[in-house]
Amino acid sequence: MASEASSKGSWVILSSLFMALILTILPLPEGVPMEMGYLRPDWLALVIVYWTLALPDRVGLLTAFFVGLLADVISGSLLGLHAMGLVMVASFALAAYQRIRMLAVWQQATIVFLILTLLQIVSVLITVQLSGRAFSWLTFLIPLVSALVWPWIFLGLRALRRRFIN
Amino acid sequence: MKPLFQKRVGIGVKASGLIFACVILVSVDASTLWLKSFKTLAGTALEPVLMISQWPNQAADSFSVFFTTRKTFRDEIERLNLQILTMRTSTQKMAALLQENNRLRQLLGSSERIQEAVLITEVIGVDPNPNHARITVDKGTSDNVAIGQAVIDDRGLVGKVVASTLGTSTILLITDQTQAVPVRSLRSGLQLIVEGGGGFADLVGRHVPGTADLRVGDTLVTSGLGQVFPNGYPVAVVSQFEQSQGNPFATIQAKPLAHLSARSHVLILFSTAVMPENYSNGAAINGQ
Incomplete structure (x- = not known):
């Protein structure tokens, strides 16, 4: 897979992941209540899902793992927490990418919602177990908001892919 | 030519391997300090990303500064000068009081304020x-x-x-x-x-x-x-x-x-x- 075609437009993939990382840590404007943070979509998971569906030969589990580690370091969470979530998301997408690709965008959004809810449950269980923090039920707004954002991520990244990659 | 329906072998194995690695990382990080130096190092390398994430807020700030009038700034300076004046007045006797306090504490036999x-x-x-x-x-x-x-x-x-x-x-x-x-x-x-x-x-x-x-x-x-x-x-x-x-x-x-x-x-x-x-x-x- 080391042919020329397989590295074409890698910068598009990398910069979309970088943008997602920035959006993940972007501070809310001053004065906005902290609970608004629960309305922030899981940008990294959405972008990883898109690229694993579109280019499963190039973006996969290892990409998800390393991007997740970056997110862990930069957001100061337990090392491996984001990485595990993104690897799970990517493995679901990779296992069924041929089927998910065939679905309409709103159906894909439903799949995204289900995958991210599962992910949220796992990460809540881990955080509650390891750090003894109480969790807020508002956490489950994140998959919902992410699913609502999915169509735009999908259309935007697809336009970029068609323009720069294939 | 790339086959249309490639059979992907080993996704499950690879995924479970990576998830297992993550579980190990998380539990080591949660219970020991072994990963601290790695996190410091990686965090230092990623500082520029943190800086970039500040740009939208900084832009908003400079935008509002740009549209603030000269008069507002003048008033602000005057207000702050007055504030400094009152603060200075109230801290004039601070040094003397601190010394007195420490002397009294010595008399009481307790240690000096740090x-x-x-x-x-x-x-x-x-x-x-x-x-x-x-x-x-x-x-x-x-x-x-x-x-x-x-x-x-x-x-x-x-x-x-x-x-x-x-x-x-x-x-x-x-x-x-x-x-x-x-x-x-x-x-x-x-x-x-x-x-x-x-x-x-x-x-x-x-x-x-x-x-x-x-x-x-x-x-x-x-x-x-x-x-x-x-x-x-x-x-x-x-x-x-x-x-x-x-x-x-x-x-x-x-x-x-x-x-x-x-x-x-x-x-x-x-x-x-x-x-x-x-x-x-x-x-x-x-x-x-």
Whole structure:
């Protein structure tokens, strides 16, 4: 897979992941209540899902793992927490990418919602177990908001892919 | 030619391998400090990304400065000059009082008050997880910031340093769920511990009997017990004190005095007191 075609437009993939990382840590404007943070979509998971569906030969589990580690370091969470979530998301997408690709965008959004809810449950269980923090039920707004954002991520990244990659 | 329906072998194996690796990482990171130096190193390398994430807010700030009139700035300068004047007047006798206080303490046989120096830092990031009350500031180990140091602003206690890279430090706010501060009431001298209620909002006092001498409006200051936070810094004002029948402890809520949600400046305290090694370690583990 080391042919020329397989590295074409890698910068598009990398910069979309970088943008997602920035959006993940972007501070809310001053004065906005902290609970608004629960309305922030899981940008990294959405972008990883898109690229694993579109280019499963190039973006996969290892990409998800390393991007997740970056997110862990930069957001100061337990090392491996984001990485595990993104690897799970990517493995679901990779296992069924041929089927998910065939679905309409709103159906894909439903799949995204289900995958991210599962992910949220796992990460809540881990955080509650390891750090003894109480969790807020508002956490489950994140998959919902992410699913609502999915169509735009999908259309935007697809336009970029068609323009720069294939 | 690439086959249309490639058979992917080993996704499950690869995924479970990576997830297993993550589980190991998470549990090692949660229970030991082995990964601390790696996190410091990687965090230092990723500082530019943190800076980039500040651009939208900085742009908004400079936008509003651009559209502020000259007159507003003039008024502001005048107001600040007046403020400096009043502040100077009220601190004139500070040095003399401090000396007198220390002399009296010597007479009483207790140790001298420790002088604290401060390092002014700018808030450059807020933990994106709404369940964590943590901020990042722009001074790190290159300015001798160490884990466990207390952080204040112009009104009161903000939190403590729980992690630092070369140029940034992470501060756990007093309102974080995992943070507890030993305080005493300024009016009655009652000692209690307030814990973070989560978010930026409130502190909660636990295990205080309903008959305790505490009232709404009491100022709580750090008691210095536990040796993490130095003695005497204002923390919060009691906003609720209720006792219910059949409950041995009162319900206590307190509003932090420090302006925790403001994205401005905080001060890291440097004291001459030497903390035992295990205190800073404990702080690091609590900060996770």
